[in-house]
Amino acid sequence: MRIYLAGPITGTDDYVERFKEVEESLTSPGIEVVNPVTDLILDYEEYIIRGLKMLAECDWIFMLDGWENSNGAKLEYQYAKTVGKKIVFQGDDNMNFFIEKSLAGITGFFQNLANAVGRSFPLDSQELDDE
Numbered sequence: 001m002r003i004y005l006a007g008p009i010t011g012t013d014d015y016v017e018r019f020k021e022v023e024e025s026l027t028s029p030g031i032e033v034v035n036p037v038t039d040l041i042l043d044y045e046e047y048i049i050r051g052l053k054m055l056a057e058c059d060w061i062f063m064l065d066g067w068e069n070s071n072g073a074k075l076e077y078q079y080a081k082t083v084g085k086k087i088v089f090q091g092d093d094n095m096n097f098f099i100e101k102s103l104a105g106i107t108g109f110f111q112n113l114a115n116a117v118g119r120s121f122p123l124d125s126q127e128l129d130d131e
Contacts, residue, residue: 001059002034002058002060003026003031003034003062004058004080005019005033005064006036006055006061006063006070006073006076006080007022007067007070007090008064008066008073009037009070010072015037016037018064019036020035022064023035026062033062034054034058036050036054047072048072048075052075052076056083059085060085061077061080062088063088063089064090065091067089
């Protein structure tokens with residue numbers, strides 16, 4: 001699962017820290033967080049185009065607090081909504097849903113892997129001792 005971070009950048013001084021903090025809090029097995037705040041050399045138009053390309057490759061968009069005050073984040077939100085990306089807002093009750101979906105996806109991955117190798121999941125301690 002890939003999740004793109006969207007939020008205010010222009011006109012804020014702490015955006016690098018805010019995006020990095022959210023990236024670190026969401027990163028876990030099975031979840032790749034796509035943080036667009038990595039290459040600060042681009043001009044505004046290049047940044048927007050690059051961000052939309054990154055978002056196009058993601059399953060989710062995570063809207064950081066204050067996104068509604070950012071033209072770029074509003075554009076990313078509208079794109080995500082238009083093409084059917086899953087949307088979650090920082091501090092929203094949807095966070096629990098996002099976490100549950102993420103855990104279900106990870107469990108499903110391991111179940112599929114176990115099925116592919118002819119084992120049950122979860123493995124019990126006896127199976128682990130026999131290995």
